Amino acid sequence: MMRISVDVNKCTGCRTCEIVCSMVKNGLINRRRARIRVYRDEMTGLDMPVFCIQCTDAACMQACPNSALSQDDVSGIIRVDAEACTGCGQCADACPIGAIVMDRDAEVPPICDLCGGEPECVAWCPGGALHLGEDASGLDEYVKELQGLPEKRIDKWRRWAEALTG
Amino acid sequence: MMNWPLHCLRVNLTHGDVTLEEIPESYSRMYLGGQGFNTRRLWESVTPGLDALNPDNPLIIGIGPLSGTLAPSSGRFTVTAKSPQTDIFGDSNCGGFFGPEMRCAGYSQIMITGRSEKPAYIFIDDDRVEIRDAGHLWGLDTWETQEQIRAACGVDIQTLCIGTAGENLVRFAGILSGLSSAAGRTGTGAVMGSKNLKALTLRGSRDIPVARPDEFLATCREVFEDIRNGFLPDWCTPNLMEINAALSGGLLTRGGVRDAAWMSGGSGIVKTGGERLIRDFMVKRRACFNCPVACKPVYRVREGPYGGLYGEGPDWGITMIAPTLDVRELEPLLSMNNLFNRYGLDSISFIFMAEWAFRCFENGIISERDTGGLQLEWGNAEAVIHLIRQTAQKEGFGRILAEGERRAPKLLGRGSEVYMDHIKGMSEGPPRIKGGHAPGYITSTRGADHLRALFVPPAVPGDLVEKYFPDLETFGPGTGERGLEGWGRGLKYFENFNAAVNASGLCIFPNSISVGPRNLKDFPEKIARLISSLTGMELEGSDLLRIGERIYNLQKAFNAREGLTVQDDDYSSAKALQDLPHMAKQYPGRVPIDEYYRDREALLSEYYMARGWDPETGLQIRETLAELDLEEVADELERYSALGKRSHVTREGG
Numbered sequence: 001m002m003r004i005s006v007d008v009n010k011c012t013g014c015r016t017c018e019i020v021c022s023m024v025k026n027g028l029i030n031r032r033r034a035r036i037r038v039y040r041d042e043m044t045g046l047d048m049p050v051f052c053i054q055c056t057d058a059a060c061m062q063a064c065p066n067s068a069l070s071q072d073d074v075s076g077i078i079r080v081d082a083e084a085c086t087g088c089g090q091c092a093d094a095c096p097i098g099a100i101v102m103d104r105d106a107e108v109p110p111i112c113d114l115c116g117g118e119p120e121c122v123a124w125c126p127g128g129a130l131h132l133g134e135d136a137s138g139l140d141e142y143v144k145e146l147q148g149l150p151e152k153r154i155d156k157w158r159r160w161a162e163a164l165t166g
Numbered sequence: 167m168m169n170w171p172l173h174c175l176r177v178n179l180t181h182g183d184v185t186l187e188e189i190p191e192s193y194s195r196m197y198l199g200g201q202g203f204n205t206r207r208l209w210e211s212v213t214p215g216l217d218a219l220n221p222d223n224p225l226i227i228g229i230g231p232l233s234g235t236l237a238p239s240s241g242r243f244t245v246t247a248k249s250p251q252t253d254i255f256g257d258s259n260c261g262g263f264f265g266p267e268m269r270c271a272g273y274s275q276i277m278i279t280g281r282s283e284k285p286a287y288i289f290i291d292d293d294r295v296e297i298r299d300a301g302h303l304w305g306l307d308t309w310e311t312q313e314q315i316r317a318a319c320g321v322d323i324q325t326l327c328i329g330t331a332g333e334n335l336v337r338f339a340g341i342l343s344g345l346s347s348a349a350g351r352t353g354t355g356a357v358m359g360s361k362n363l364k365a366l367t368l369r370g371s372r373d374i375p376v377a378r379p380d381e382f383l384a385t386c387r388e389v390f391e392d393i394r395n396g397f398l399p400d401w402c403t404p405n406l407m408e409i410n411a412a413l414s415g416g417l418l419t420r421g422g423v424r425d426a427a428w429m430s431g432g433s434g435i436v437k438t439g440g441e442r443l444i445r446d447f448m449v450k451r452r453a454c455f456n457c458p459v460a461c462k463p464v465y466r467v468r469e470g471p472y473g474g475l476y477g478e479g480p481d482w483g484i485t486m487i488a489p490t491l492d493v494r495e496l497e498p499l500l501s502m503n504n505l506f507n508r509y510g511l512d513s514i515s516f517i518f519m520a521e522w523a524f525r526c527f528e529n530g531i532i533s534e535r536d537t538g539g540l541q542l543e544w545g546n547a548e549a550v551i552h553l554i555r556q557t558a559q560k561e562g563f564g565r566i567l568a569e570g571e572r573r574a575p576k577l578l579g580r581g582s583e584v585y586m587d588h589i590k591g592m593s594e595g596p597p598r599i600k601g602g603h604a605p606g607y608i609t610s611t612r613g614a615d616h617l618r619a620l621f622v623p624p625a626v627p628g629d630l631v632e633k634y635f636p637d638l639e640t641f642g643p644g645t646g647e648r649g650l651e652g653w654g655r656g657l658k659y660f661e662n663f664n665a666a667v668n669a670s671g672l673c674i675f676p677n678s679i680s681v682g683p684r685n686l687k688d689f690p691e692k693i694a695r696l697i698s699s700l701t702g703m704e705l706e707g708s709d710l711l712r713i714g715e716r717i718y719n720l721q722k723a724f725n726a727r728e729g730l731t732v733q734d735d736d737y738s739s740a741k742a743l744q745d746l747p748h749m750a751k752q753y754p755g756r757v758p759i760d761e762y763y764r765d766r767e768a769l770l771s772e773y774y775m776a777r778g779w780d781p782e783t784g785l786q787i788r789e790t791l792a793e794l795d796l797e798e799v800a801d802e803l804e805r806y807s808a809l810g811k812r813s814h815v816t817r818e819g820g
Contacts, residue, residue, distance in 0.1 A: 012460040014453035015263075019236045023383060029235050029374035030270065040263075041321075042344040043313060045452065045464040045478060105373075126394070126458035127451070 001076045004036075004112075004119060005138055006049050010129035013040040013047030017121035017130060024120045025110070033103045035112040036121050049130065050146060051121070052078065052099045052112040053139060060111070063094035068108075075117075080108045097146035169375045170194060170231040170701045174207075175273045175295065177288060179361050180221060180280030184295045189275065194703060196795065198710075200230035202669035202717045203275050204246035204257060209720055209799075211277075214727045214806065218250035218353070219335060219360040221281035227268070227326070227366070228275045230671025231703075234266030234455065235374055236386045237696045238393055239673040241265055241455030244349075245326075250360075251337040251353035251515065251570040252591030252613045255724040258340065258354050259617070259668055261454035262347030264368075267324040269671075271370030282362040287327075289319060290368035300364040304333065307508035308342035315367050327365035328355045329510030331558040335359050337570035338515035339558075342507060346462060346479035347454065350512040352592065352612055353570070377702035385695045392692075393458050393676045402451065403461040405440030407485040419489045420595060422524055422544045429489050438488040438496045443480070447500065452478060459676050465500055472497040477504040482616070483513030490521050490595060491550055498547035502554060509558035518593035519567045519574065520553055525585040532578070538562040571738075588738045589614035590730065605769055606657055608735050611721035620674060621660045654772035659711070663690060666714035670697060716794045719777075723786060723799050726808040732784035735770060780810025787812050 015038050018031035026033050036051040054076030061069040061078060068084035069091060071077070085108045092100040092109055100109050112119075114132070122130045172189040189203060197206050204226045211224045226246040233240055243265035249256025268276070271292055278288070285300040303311050308329040315325050324343065331339035332355030339355030340348045349355075376382050401409070419426040428434050436442060447467055453460035462479030480503040487493050487502060506513040520542075526532045527542035534541070538556075540549045540563065556564025566574050571588035587593065592613025606619025667674045670693060677693065690707030698704050725734075771781035778790035787810045791800040803809040 009450050012451050012453035012457075014455065014457050014460065016236075016456045016458070019456055023236050023376070023379070026373075027379045028376055030372070032270075032371050033373075042263075043309060045345070045449065045476075047452070124390070126390075126453070127460060 001054065001074075001136075002114065002117070002132055002134060003053055003076075003136065003139070004051050004114070004122060005131050005133065005135065006051075006142070007129050007131070008046075008048060010127045011038070011047040011049055012127045012129070013038060014126060015040070016124050016126055017049060020120045020124045024115065032101075033106070033110060035110045037099075037101060048145070050097060050099050053097070053142070054078065055096070059094040059096055060091035060100060063090045065090060069111075075114065077113050078111045079113070080111055082108050085109070097143055168194065168701050168703050169377055170199065170703065171272050171274055173273050174275040174277055175290070176277045176279070177295070177297070178280040179278060179282040179286065179297065179363060182297055184297075194231075195709075196713065196716060198230060198666065198669035198697075198713050199274055200228045200233070200242070200669040200671050201244045201246070201257060201259065201665060202230075202713060204228040204244050205255075205717050205720050205724070207275065207277060208246050208248065208255065209724050211279075212248050212724075214729070216248060218248045218253060218256070218357060221361065222279065223248050223357055223360075225278040225354065225357050225361065225363070226275065227277075229265045229268050229273075230669050231274075231697055231701050232693075233671030234269030235376075235671075235700060236383065236456065237672060237700070238386065238390045239454070239457040239459065239676050240671050241457060242668070242671055242673045243268065244668060245341055245354045247352075247354050247357040249352040249354075249591070249612070250335070250356045252572065254590055254613070254728050254730060255611055255721045256352030256354065256357075257612060258349035258351040259674075260341070260343060260347055260349035261457075261673060262324070262343040263455050264324040264326055264343045264347075265671065266455045267368055267370045269370065269374060270372050271368050272372050276366070278358075278361060278363060278366075280361065285362050285364050287315070287363065287365040287367060290366075290370075292369070292371055303327075303364045305330070308510050309345065309508055311365055312344070315365060319367055320369070323367050323369045325365050325367045327510075328358050328363075329508055329558070331509045331511040331568075332356055332359035333364075334558065334560045334568065336511060336557060336560065336568040337573070338512040338519075340510050340512045342510050345477060346481075346503075346507050348507065348510075348512075350483070350506075351514065351615065353512070355510050376700055378699040382696065382699035385692060385699060389677075389692055389696065390458055392689075401461070402440055402444060402448075402463045403479065403481045404443045404463065404485055406482055407435055407439035407488070408441065410485065411435055411439075420521065422521060422528070423489060423492045424544060429492070429494075434488060434494065437494060438499060440485075442496055443500075447496070454673070457673065457676070461675065467497050467500060470497060472501055475501055475504065477507065479503075481513070483517060486514070486517055486595065487550070490517055491524065492544040493547045493550065494545060495547065498551065502547075502551060505551065505554045505558075509554070511554065511558050514594055515571065515592060516554065516557065516567075518588075518595055519557070519571065520550060521595075522575070522582070522586045523553065523563065523567060526578070526580075526582050529585070531580050531582050531585075532563070536563055584739050586739055589736065590725075590734050605773065606660070608737070608770075609657065609661070609773060611718065611725060614737075617674065618664060619657055619660050620664055621657050654769070654774075654776040657773055658715075658776045661718050662711050662714035664714070665717040666690070666710045667693065669713060669717060670710075712794070716796065719786060719791065719794055719796060720799065722779075723791070723796070723803055723808075726785055726803055727806050729806075729808070732770070732782075735784055736766070780812075783810050785810030 017036045018034040021034040022030050039048045066084045068081045089102045092102050122132045174187045176185045229243045241261050244259050246257040285304040287300040289296045311327045312325050326343050335356045337353045340350035341355045419429050423429050447465040448463040451460040452462045464478045467475040484503050524542045556562045557567045560568050571593050572591040575583040575586045590613040594614040606621045607614045610618040690710045694705040694707045694710045774781045788800040
């Protein structure tokens with residue numbers, strides 16, 4: 001199964017991935033609508049892209065009260081049935097790494113579909129930090145870093161950054 | 167409907183008023199945005215002779231139509247005010263993430279006037295604008311201030327703020343954003359401090375619509391590839407040490423350097439240059455918004471007296487400390503970089519102010535009695551660090567340095583003026599790169615500065631030209647010529663182009679044709695295409711250059727209205743320049759400034775003629791201004807007797 005992965009040491013925090021995502025998916029520019037988000041801590045130098053990793057038995061899918069989410073057997077991509085989705089946001093709450101952020105102006109949650117197999121964020125990433133591949137070896141570590149509530153995450157990243165730079 | 171919001175947010179801190187004003191639509195075609203809008207605004211707002219620290223001096227923050235978009239390196243914004251350092255037109259361009267956030271908040275310009283009674287900061291969340299108490303922030307450095315504001319307002323905000331230097335009205339204080347993004351030059355931080363304004367924080371969530379998405383996306387990709395294929399992405403800004411050494415033919419040092427051959431040759435560069443920084447101290451590279459270059463190294467010093475030091479992005483200024491003050495170790499330079507960022511102090515002006523102090527010390531004009539025991543001897547890094555602290559805090563001899571290039575030598579007296587070499591009140595030392603780069607410092611509208619012209623190609627050694635500037639001979643009039651011949655036209659071309667790039671919201675470092683990618687001659691056209699496909703406002707490359715020319719002329723007019731004459735297009739002290747014994751001995755006939763002095767009058771009149779100005783007085787003439795739709799500017803200049811005579815030369819196109 002193809003997944004996006006990140007070499008965090010190569011991420012420059014430039015946010016190009018967010019911008020190109022909103023451009024390609026929404027035809028406009030607004031990083032707050034992107035399917036990939038970079039959490040950038042100005043003061044510690046930590047830059048952490050957050051994106052859907054197509055979990056097995058995805059929590060978002062299970063949390064949906066209207067069975068609007070389904071997962072492709074082969075690609076693992078989460079699909080949203082726009083008819084069934086009520087935009088309640090329970091999928092976003094359930095995502096263990098915070099990869100779904102509800103778009104206040106859209107009716108359905110923005111969930112990464114890997115751009116049909118050739119993700120634009122990977123193609124544009126100037127630092128060469130984002131990759132697409134089958135290697136899942138870094139996945140556990142990535143998930144571990146991102147787990148927890150969003151407001152607590154920043155403390156985790158700070159510790160992580162200190163470990164990185166110290 | 168044009169996708170470029172012409173909204174100016176006006177905040178009057180004296181009365182606590184917040185108003186939204188529409189910028190005339192015609193201005194977008196005439197001035198584009200950013201530096202252009204700001205120049206126009208300052209021209210309209212300032213009465214000549216106004217004290218720059220008077221509450222009436224506006225602090226203007228402007229972004230361009232490409233700011234915050236997919237256009238590569240579009241994180242820039244411009245801060246403009248009359249300069250308390252130079253008393254003329256002042257502005258400084260800054261990167262980071264504030265500009266893009268401002269774009270999403272829906273403003274193209276923010277103008278702050280008046281003076282708050284108590285320390286304040288401004289908080290903006292889209293339409294919501296609040297002036298808040300900053301009593302608890304006053305006295306904090308720029309890093310601490312931003313931490314506090316993030317704790318109070320959330321992590322998803324961007325902040326501009328001043329440090330100790332701005333609070334203390336140091337005349338070359340800058341404005342900081344993040345760890346190291348700075349609007350460093352011309353003392354905008356002192357203007358902010360004079361308003362009792364500690365910070366400006368904002369969050370923006372609006373969409374940026376795109377007029378022709380497919381064309382915009384494709385053009386962004388094209389420019390993105392151009393930049394990636396240029397030579398910049400391999401390098402960080404500290405590599406300017408190596409680049410300068412190559413472009414100047416080994417000529418890096420100033421008079422105080424005891425062993426110029428060591429410093430300019432391999433050893434000094436190996437010890438203090440960018441490659442060493444990358445190898446020994448860099449943790450990772452960091453970028454401003456949507457920039458494929460990522461010129462800022464994040465560094466960590468692990469051991470030794472500077473162990474634990476952590477910071478980001480040493481830039482142009484830091485690369486000048488070693489060859490100017492003879493500091494021979496890299497770690498103290500990184501420590502100084504942090505101090506400049508945390509105090510909010512312009513590194514470039516500080517370095518040459520410090521050099522002036524060192525020269526005065528060397529020549530017995532000042533002694534330990536004046537410096538409070540500091541030994542201002544070449545290479546004394548500790549003394550430099552003390553001097554930075556004293557300047558930001560206005561203590562000891564720092565009290566004098568804090569007054570800047572124009573005022574400090576007068577304050578000290580004792581004939582110290584001859585050791586200060588500024589242009590129009592700002593210093594950058596004589597340029598170390600040959601060719602048109604040198605005179606570009608003199609014609610700059612904000613004082614000595616490499617970024618107005620950035621006229622590098624004629625100085626690039628032959629083998630590099632072939633690699634990086636294959637079209638050099640063909641893309642602009644005069645720009646391909648080696649040496650100084652034809653430089654007037656070339657200089658004009660680069661000044662105009664850079665002004666337009668600054669107005670667009672792009673960064674001139676990767677996007678300027680003077681340092682940028684291959685196929686440079688197509689660049690004005692490509693940037694015009696970016697703007698057209700994004701905003702729906704149709705522009706061509708030639709329109710862009712004309713906009714740049716108009717902006718430059720308006721800055722020139724601002725300075726002429728303040729009383730500047732042809733005498734100001736020069737270094738303040740020729741003696742300071744010629745007093746470079748090491749250089750002259752070591753590099754006979756190769757000092758760029760020698761070329762400049764030999765031919766100064768001819769060179770300047772060539773430039774004035776290329777610009778369509780009076781070749782004798784250097785003043786603008788009515789016909790040229792009228793051609794640029796600036797007839798009313800000519801009227802104004804006439805009222806101040808600052809209009810030139812009709813010249814026999816007409817303005818050349820391009």
